[in-house]
């Protein structure tokens with residue numbers, strides 16, 4: 559008997575309740591963790607994420623009445639629109655909330671972006687039910703997972719045969735223009751291109767990718783995720799401000815994006831901009847270099863050589879980009895004090911998760927130490943688990 563995850567079963571059951579019959583298929587896509595390269599994606603720089611074993615499932619069946627209906631275990635009510643409505647609903651005007659419940663905009667936005675690219679017959683609709691074991695808002699990209707699962711389902715139901723990079727672009731467009739979250743393409747690419755035991759190096763300007771073996775398994779290493787449970791919100795405040803600072807910094811440097819600057823440009827940058835903008839710019843420039851150094855270290859020296867780069871990345875986000883929070887700092891400091899090879903906050907910041915690269919044998923001791931430190935500090939108990947580099951989207955049933 560094959561293993562069926564509870565989220566997969568939940569998606570199947572929800573679709574069956576919705577339509578009265580079993581789904582035609584079930585598709586899934588993984589969340590991702592970013593090993594290094596934070597806030598570099600929208601600056602056309604470098605990132606090194608990997609897909610994780612946590613997945614979002616989309617159980618789906620085709621409809622022939624031009625309607626699309628979506629349900630999620632997160633939501634009390636399904637949302638139903640006609641394909642014609644999609645063009646009226648999206649793009650969501652800048653600064654406005656989507657005209658449909660926000661969670662459903664991820665799903666309907668994928669349908670909209672997909673039809674914009676590859677027009678399907680007007681009568682081709684779908685019923686879709688979503689369930690997930692990717693923690694939401696933890697910096698593990700439940701959003702790319704839901705987009706990837708839905709994109710994979712519709713691609714097959716509507717017989718489009720789009721390639722993974724195009725499906726990633728569809729997911730990004732849904733998130734940017736339907737949901738209204740101004741994110742880069744890293745999450746969707748990491749989810750779509752995931753491979754076991756490997757991270758995905760991505761050049762966010764050219765979209766060139768390279769699979770980079772992590773060597774974690776052979777070296778008996780684990781990547782511990784410490785989800786602080788502090789919720790971030792990408793669509794608001796800090797994230798937009800950081801993007802604006804980066805754009806301003808690039809403009810002052812006279813370059814298209816911060817990708818075009820290197821550490822040798824930092825003295826010039828210091829003369830051109832105010833202290834806050836300089837520190838934002840310095841984070842992005844040094845972080846790009848750290849991604850390249852990490853890829854190099856993994857290839858030439860193995861995973862134990864990347865610890866200092868992870869630690870430097872965290873310091874840069876804490877001090878220069880100013881997107882850490884006390885819970886993330888405590889998670890990183892405690893993991894390092896208990897023998898972690900490296901640790902850093904991961905994801906967009908303002909909450910979410912930290913990662914720590916540790917010996918397999920010390921999973922329990924580091925986890926216990928972090929839990930104790932949180933309790934002593936009066937913080938809510940963190941959610942702590944390990945993630946393994948895993949495969950991309952697939953059809954499960």
Ligand code: ADP
Pocket residue numbers: 614630631632660661662664688689690693694695696697698699700701702704791792
């Ligand atoms: P992250 O991607 O870091 O988890 P985001 O804010 O980018 O956080 O995306 C989370 C949002 O994605 C949720 O608030 C919800 O709207 C949507 N989402 C994710 N997973 C699901 C799901 N299983 N069902 C419905 N909506 C989901």
Ligand code: MG
Pocket residue numbers: 699700701702745
């Ligand atoms: Mg997200």
